[in-house]
Every structure is written in C-alpha cells, then in structure tokens.
Amino acid sequence: MYSNKWIxxxxxxxxxxxxxxxxxxxxxxxxxLSLTDARLQDQLGAANFVGLSNYSEMAADSTxxxxxxxxxxxxxxxxxxxxxxxxxxxVVLNFKLKGIGLFxxxxxxxxxxxxxxxxxxxxxxxFAGDGLLNxxxxxxxxxxxxxxxxxxxxxxxxxxxxxWQFGSAMVVFLAGLxxxxxxxxxxxxxxxxxxxxxFFLITLPLxxxxxxxxxxxxxxxxxxxxxxxxxxTAGGPLKSSYLLPLMIYEEAFKYFNLGYSSxxxxxxxIIIALFTAVAFWSQKHWVFYAQDRDDKxxx
Amino acid sequence: MTPVSLTxxxxxxxxxxxxxxxxxxxxxxxxxxxTFNGHEVIxxxxxxxxxxxxxxxxxxxxCGKSTLLRLxxxxxTPTSGQIDISGRDVTYAHPSKRGVAMVFQSYxxxxxxxxxxxxxxxxxxxxxxxxxITHKVNAAAETLQLTHLLRRRPKALSGGQxxxxxxxxxxxxxxxxxxxDEPLSNLxxxxxxxxxxxIARLHTKLNATSVYVTHDQVEAMTLADKIVVLNAGRxxxxxxxxxxxxxxxxxFVAGFIGSPRMNTLKARVRDVSADAVKxxxxxxxxxxxxxxxxxxxxxxxxxxxxxxNLHLATEDEDAHLNGYVILIERLGGETFAYVALKDxxxxxxxxxxxxxxxxxxxxxxxxxxxxxRAHLFSEDGQAIGVSPxxxxxxxxxxxx
Amino acid sequence: xxxxxxxxxxxxRKHLPLVNAFVRYGLLILVGFLMIYPxxxxxxxxxxxxxxxxxxxxxxxxxxTTDGFINGWKTSTEYSFATYLLxxxxxxxxxxxxxxxxxxxxxxxxARFAIPGRKWLFALLMATVLLPKSVLLIPQYLMFRExxxxxxxxxxxxxxxxxxxxFFVFMIIQFMRSLPLDMEEAAxxxxxxxxxxxxxxxxxxxxxAIISVALFQFxxxxxxxxxxxxxxxxxxxxxxxxxxxxxIDVTEATSWNEILAMSTIALAPSLILFFVAQKYFVEGxxxxxxxG
Numbered sequence: 001m002y003s004n005k006w007i008x009x010x011x012x013x014x015x016x017x018x019x020x021x022x023x024x025x026x027x028x029x030x031x032x033l034s035l036t037d038a039r040l041q042d043q044l045g046a047a048n049f050v051g052l053s054n055y056s057e058m059a060a061d062s063t064x065x066x067x068x069x070x071x072x073x074x075x076x077x078x079x080x081x082x083x084x085x086x087x088x089x090x091v092v093l094n095f096k097l098k099g100i101g102l103f104x105x106x107x108x109x110x111x112x113x114x115x116x117x118x119x120x121x122x123x124x125x126x127f128a129g130d131g132l133l134n135x136x137x138x139x140x141x142x143x144x145x146x147x148x149x150x151x152x153x154x155x156x157x158x159x160x161x162x163x164w165q166f167g168s169a170m171v172v173f174l175a176g177l178x179x180x181x182x183x184x185x186x187x188x189x190x191x192x193x194x195x196x197x198x199f200f201l202i203t204l205p206l207x208x209x210x211x212x213x214x215x216x217x218x219x220x221x222x223x224x225x226x227x228x229x230x231x232x233t234a235g236g237p238l239k240s241s242y243l244l245p246l247m248i249y250e251e252a253f254k255y256f257n258l259g260y261s262s263x264x265x266x267x268x269x270i271i272i273a274l275f276t277a278v279a280f281w282s283q284k285h286w287v288f289y290a291q292d293r294d295d296k297x298x299x
Numbered sequence: 300m301t302p303v304s305l306t307x308x309x310x311x312x313x314x315x316x317x318x319x320x321x322x323x324x325x326x327x328x329x330x331x332x333x334t335f336n337g338h339e340v341i342x343x344x345x346x347x348x349x350x351x352x353x354x355x356x357x358x359x360x361x362c363g364k365s366t367l368l369r370l371x372x373x374x375x376t377p378t379s380g381q382i383d384i385s386g387r388d389v390t391y392a393h394p395s396k397r398g399v400a401m402v403f404q405s406y407x408x409x410x411x412x413x414x415x416x417x418x419x420x421x422x423x424x425x426x427x428x429x430x431x432i433t434h435k436v437n438a439a440a441e442t443l444q445l446t447h448l449l450r451r452r453p454k455a456l457s458g459g460q461x462x463x464x465x466x467x468x469x470x471x472x473x474x475x476x477x478x479x480d481e482p483l484s485n486l487x488x489x490x491x492x493x494x495x496x497x498i499a500r501l502h503t504k505l506n507a508t509s510v511y512v513t514h515d516q517v518e519a520m521t522l523a524d525k526i527v528v529l530n531a532g533r534x535x536x537x538x539x540x541x542x543x544x545x546x547x548x549x550x551f552v553a554g555f556i557g558s559p560r561m562n563t564l565k566a567r568v569r570d571v572s573a574d575a576v577k578x579x580x581x582x583x584x585x586x587x588x589x590x591x592x593x594x595x596x597x598x599x600x601x602x603x604x605x606x607x608n609l610h611l612a613t614e615d616e617d618a619h620l621n622g623y624v625i626l627i628e629r630l631g632g633e634t635f636a637y638v639a640l641k642d643x644x645x646x647x648x649x650x651x652x653x654x655x656x657x658x659x660x661x662x663x664x665x666x667x668x669x670x671x672r673a674h675l676f677s678e679d680g681q682a683i684g685v686s687p688x689x690x691x692x693x694x695x696x697x698x699x
Numbered sequence: 700x701x702x703x704x705x706x707x708x709x710x711x712r713k714h715l716p717l718v719n720a721f722v723r724y725g726l727l728i729l730v731g732f733l734m735i736y737p738x739x740x741x742x743x744x745x746x747x748x749x750x751x752x753x754x755x756x757x758x759x760x761x762x763x764t765t766d767g768f769i770n771g772w773k774t775s776t777e778y779s780f781a782t783y784l785l786x787x788x789x790x791x792x793x794x795x796x797x798x799x800x801x802x803x804x805x806x807x808x809x810a811r812f813a814i815p816g817r818k819w820l821f822a823l824l825m826a827t828v829l830l831p832k833s834v835l836l837i838p839q840y841l842m843f844r845e846x847x848x849x850x851x852x853x854x855x856x857x858x859x860x861x862x863x864x865x866f867f868v869f870m871i872i873q874f875m876r877s878l879p880l881d882m883e884e885a886a887x888x889x890x891x892x893x894x895x896x897x898x899x900x901x902x903x904x905x906x907x908a909i910i911s912v913a914l915f916q917f918x919x920x921x922x923x924x925x926x927x928x929x930x931x932x933x934x935x936x937x938x939x940x941x942x943x944x945x946x947i948d949v950t951e952a953t954s955w956n957e958i959l960a961m962s963t964i965a966l967a968p969s970l971i972l973f974f975v976a977q978k979y980f981v982e983g984x985x986x987x988x989x990x991g
Binding site: 115 | 833
Binding site for chain 3: 372373374393394395399400401403404405406407408409410411420421424425468472
C-alpha cells in the first residue's frame, strides 16, 4: 500500500529483533549445547565439546527409547481419533436446528480450559483409585480399576484428556463445512447422490484444506504435550506416559543435563519438522484448494 | 459556513478565474510515467485541467485511468514526470498536502465513526478548533442534505446516503481539486442516474475543479466539461464530449464513445479529391465527402458509421448496402436492428431506428449511409479528414 | 411418480427430517453431557464435603458447604490463594497487553507495506508457529539467567513484547488483509501518517480480531504451567497454576473439596470470559484456517 519501504520495515522491526533474540539465537544455541556436556549448575564455560555423543548415547538409553515409543503411540492414537471425532461432531452440528449454538459452546469449552492445571487436577481425581470413574463403574457393578497405576490405563487417561479437547478442531471443521455452498448439495440431490456419497464426494474433498490445517496443528501440539501427563501421571507408571517433552524437562531441570536435554529437544524438533514437511509435501496430492491462493496484500 | 457562503465561495472562484492568474492550471501533468513491477502502466501522460473544469478520465478497465487519478491524489508516486496542482510542484508531496480530496469507489467511510465524525475527521487531524469543525461539518451536511443523519453510523445508511457522506468528507476540506474514483459504480441504475444529477449540480454550485474517473461513457458524456480517453496507459484523445463524439481522433475513441458502438466497414481508397474520398467496398463504390483528407490511393481504410446515421432505403432509392435483418431489439422509443450484409463475413451493422418502425427478422433491407456524417480511419486507426457536417461545429459548453 | 403408487414411501420421506433431527439431538445431548460432566463434577465437588465426594457420582451436593472454599483459600502455605490469583494477573495482564500491541504493529507492517524480504520474513513468522517451544527452552533459560531475570516475571512476558507469538500475528494479518484498502487511503488523504492510520482507523475496525487475540492469550497464559515452573522459585511469586500443583502434592490424599474449590476459582475467570465472549474465540480459531 505505502511505497515507503523503510517505514514498513520499522513496523516489523520488533518481530525481527524478537525473532533473532528469542527464537533464532536459542534455536542455534540449543543445537550447539546438544554437542556439549553442559550442566545446569555450572558456568557454560566449564562445558566440554563432546561431538555427537549425546545423540549416540540415546541409542543406548532405554528411557529414551521408551519415551520415544510412548510419544509416537500418544500422537498416533490421539491425532486421528481427535480429528475423526471432531469432524463427526462437526457434521452432526452442521444442521439448522434450535439450540445448536449451545452444543457448540459445550463442545468447545473443554479445548479452551483443557490445558490448564486445574483441569489436569480434576482429571487426576476422576481417574484416581476412589475417583469418579471407579465410583461410576462400581455403581454398575464393575470392580474398580487402578487407572493411574497400570501402564495401559494410565496412557488411556491422558489420551482421553486430549480427545476431550476436540472442540477447537471441531469449530474449524464447522467453519469449513459452512463455507461449502449449499447449491453443491442441491445439485448432487438432483443427480441422485446419496447422503453418504455426498459426504465422500463433496464434503470431504472441499474440506481438505481445513483438514490439512487441523492435522498440522494437532500433530505439532500433540508432540509437545506436557501439562496433562506431568500432573496426572508424572510420566508413570514405569514411564508408560513419559512423553518426550517430560523427559526433556526432567533431563534439564531435574538431572541438570543441559547437553543431553538439548539433544533430546533437537530430536523432537526433527521429528515434528519431518511430519510437517511430509504433510506440506503431500498436500498437492490430496488437498483441494478451490482457488489459487496467491500472496496478496502489499503492492 | 452556510450554503449561501458556499455559493459565494463559488463566485469568488469564478472571480479569481476571470481576473486572477489565468495562466495557472489547476492540475498539470507533465510526461508522467508509472511502472509497477517492471510493467509500465502509465506511458507518458501530459495533461492540463483548468480551474473549475470537470474532467472525466474514461477508458476500458486496465487502461490506467485509476492509476492516473491515484498519482494526482498522491496515493502513488510517479516513476518519472511532474505533477503540479495550483501551480505548485506536488509530485512527491503527501496526499493531504496537495489540496486535493477524493471520493472513493467503495465510499471508504470509517465504519466506527458517525457521519459527523467521518466528515470531521480530516479537520480533526489538521487540528482545527472544535467550533470551526462543527460549523464546517454542519454547513457541508446542509449542502448535501445530511443534517438529520449526522449521528448515524455508515452501516445505517443507504447507498446514496453513503455516497453523499463520502462527498461531504471531500467538500468540508475545501480542496482545490476534487477527485472521484468511479463513485457511482456501486449504486443501482436508478440511483446512479440520480446521483449523477446531484454531482453535476454540486459541481455547478461549488464550481470546483474536479477529476472524475469512470468506465461508463454515458457518465462521461453527461458530466464532463472535458473528456480524457485513455487506453493502455496513453491518452487517446482529449476534448469536449460532443467533440469526441463528432470528431473521434482514432478508431479506439470512435468505438469507445457512443452506444451502441460505431459500425465499421473495411474499404479501399479508389480516388481522392479536394472534398471527397471515393471508396471501394465489396458491395459498392461510395464517395464520402471529406475535408482535408490526406490518404494515398489504394490504401485500405475503415469507414465508420454511427447507428443513427444508417437509414433504411425507400423503395425508389438506390441503397448503399444490401443485407437482411438478423435481430431486432425494440426499446419502445427506439429500435435497434442488426443487419448482416449480403455475401459478407464480419459483425452485423447496428441501426438505430424509430420505435415504431415496421421490420421483421430475415427481412431483406437496403441501407443508406448519411455520408456527410461518416467517419474515415486509416489502416493504423487514425482519423482521415473531417466530415463536412462536423467541420465547423464546436461544443458551446466548453469552459474557457 | 412413486408418491401416488407408493404412499408408504411418501410418508416415510415426510417424517425423515423429524427422525434426522431426533437422532442428531440425541447424539449431541449424550456427547455434550459427557463433555461437560467433569466440569459439573468439579464445581459440585467444591461444595461437597470430602466424604460425599468419595461416595457419590452425582454432581449436585446433598449438603452444600463452603468449607472447601474457606479452607482451600487459606492454602497450606503462608500465603492465601488471593496472592496466587494476584500473581497470575501480574503475569497475564502485561503479557496480554504486550502481545496485542506488538502483534498489531508487526501485522500492520506485513499486511500493508512492501518490506524488503517480506516473503522470507513471513515464512520465518510461520515457522515460529510450528517450532516446538522445548527446543528453545534451555538456551532461553540460560539467557534469562544471564539477564538476572530468574525468579522474576520478565521471562514470562518480555519475549511477547517482540511479537514472538506468530499465530497471533498471522491471525491479525489475515484480518487486515480482508479489509478494503480504500478506507486507509481515505485516511491518508485526510492527513494521517501511517501510524495514525493504524491507531485511528485500522485498530478500531479490527477490534474483533484484537479481542480474539487478547482472549486467547489470556486463556493460554492462565493455563501456562511449564514456563512459571522453570523460572519462578519463590512460593510468594507463584501463579495459580503452580499453587494448584503444589497443593495436590501436599493435600491430595485428604481434602479433595479444597482442591476442587480452588480449581473452580482458578477456572472461573476463563469460564466467565468464555461465556461472555464466545464468538471471538470461534472467529479467532477459524480465521487462520478458513480465510487463509
């Protein structure tokens, strides 16, 4: 709009400074740290360069392998389930009925509050030995389960917490559904396509951009989950819910191994980067954009 | 300021025009060029707008008319050339420091402000005292019959009312030059006609210099003192509306001004004399009266005939052209007939006939051309000579 | 044709919308109830005594008591819960303010100016959205330790003053790009400089987006746990999130009603804001995904 480049540059200066200071520099520094044996309590000058030994150490570290496996399991279970559930409910909600707004509110609320410590605390009580879930189960004659004490069920509890927060993905799906022109369905009706066919031939293809967005966001968030497992299970029992972000935190701030922790964080970064890269690369095969999206604005 | 003083202001401007520095043009463009991303959209435009004149830039979309207006406004800076407003070089001046005000196509009203605040905004930015602002806004609102709407927000106004607020925002600044960027294109047809009359009346009242951009040649014809026809970043012709209609300088202007558009026929020059050009057409030989025509024998030319200058030949007349009717559009007061020429490819000719004319599809018809009002263009599109009927006519309404 | 020959089919089709609505409502009510139940149980539990919490699955307290609130408010520390609430606000309020201001300014630069290298800068901006925070955690910690900012609130909001939350900047850019340029050009003609255009015209017009950003940042900051956990060491500076975590470590076995009461209070600001300003959340979360 305005031809004066330098005034424009002035407006983005805060971002450039912030990016260099709080993102680019720590990003590089974290990789450099991952090549050292730096410890939290020591001056940085005391650290030694150890090459890639932090990375090779991981191969032998059974805790790391456990954590990595748990993290993948957590992501692979929660992301598809959450997306499918969010899409399903969005389709059910996308209907002109009285009180739909109320349901949308009810479904959206958990994803706003879900990341909080308070909710994690409630969750812990729900799954506790004498908690809500066991009371309900004994009410229908099923014996109580030691939810947080068994590896499988502990994982189940934190997976459920994530699924509970399907609302934000649902709201995005809902907006995407509303953006699909009604006359496409009317035309399909005249062509004699069944509801199910309409869903797979019209709704789903037109929803792929939104699906893509949700997929990326969910992947990135799921790999970084910390609050829930830290407070509900503390990663246990037997490291069965010890997600990588927990391990990164504990290595650094409990065991003071800054070098090793940095190396772990870089592994997590590379995993996320690979997933998003593959997603972006693959989108031309499955994401359908109605219009060409060019970079507009700023002439 | 009351409407009375607005009129006084107008008189004062007229007085300045008579006795003041007459040589100063209100707007002067000197070889203005503008390049966007290596693509030249304004290719050397020089132009003068006299004080009090309403000049209309017209042309097809993408011709650069809006860019030219934005260059005058200061929303774009020329790549080269100079822009003077009221005798001052403003080529690189801030838009607000040029003495111009602009009415935007989308009205561009500030949605979060009332009508009063919209109109007052520029004055507030200037830091004028409150009383003066109130006074000026009220005066402008009265002129535009907006007084009862001053407390409303733009959302609660009709299209025509929004347009008037946009104009009010411009006049309150008492600019030297008003700029209008397709101000009526967002209105429906009925309202457009009404607002056109209002803008014309306002211009007469304020007698302010105005530059008006439109793609609608009817708007251009009805509003303009002077029309500037633009095409592909260049000026094709400048003149009064009727001058352009009667003496188009080239095929582009001939085709653009006038609706339905001018009919064209390919022809070859057979013979040139002092007052006529003899043409070979596929069907016939025509002698077109022409003054000061310079064209070599054998040159291929285009004969242009406006729809109202084509007539049906009576039975005892020799027709110039023969064809048959392929489509009739009856508008009530007038009838458009589309006639395909016999044994000839190309677009049909359009005739403007009386509303009650008796005609039917596929009817074979003979056509007479009003040769005294025909137009002739060389192969590169430039007009050749002048038709005798238009040779001595000038448009009386041109401002001096 | 089928309707005259086959009246049964006709009748079925007539009732189809009704059946459809019935199934949908049923499903939504069931799911909605399951979704909301943990919250209802939390609020109900806050007004129960501990014995009742352990003995009944219902959420309506049989003998409502405010003991949980009274005892919970005192906390097991030397500070009352009010201190922690106040501490939370000391973090959240400045964080929201600097986030909004810096994001709006930077978004304006991106949306409206031909900056040298804009495409690259924009790509970097988007990359910050996808970059896992944990990869920056340790160097940032060491950096703030060098600054002498440990056990202060500065590390919790100083970076946000530099538009480091790319998601918000992106959200506002999207919103600004959807505005017609005419309005801002009119303001320029009216004598505004670009900063006046931003403050007097653009900001009021994009107020819904600004509110969305403020609300999201408020919620997320209220929920934030890891950052205060790392940077704050004195209990007197703890925000609610840390205080709650501390209280379950200390009193979990005995007084659930206290903890549920304090959880309820901790969520109350977010809950109230959510219900008051729900549409801004929906607009905010969808602006990036659908418009873009």
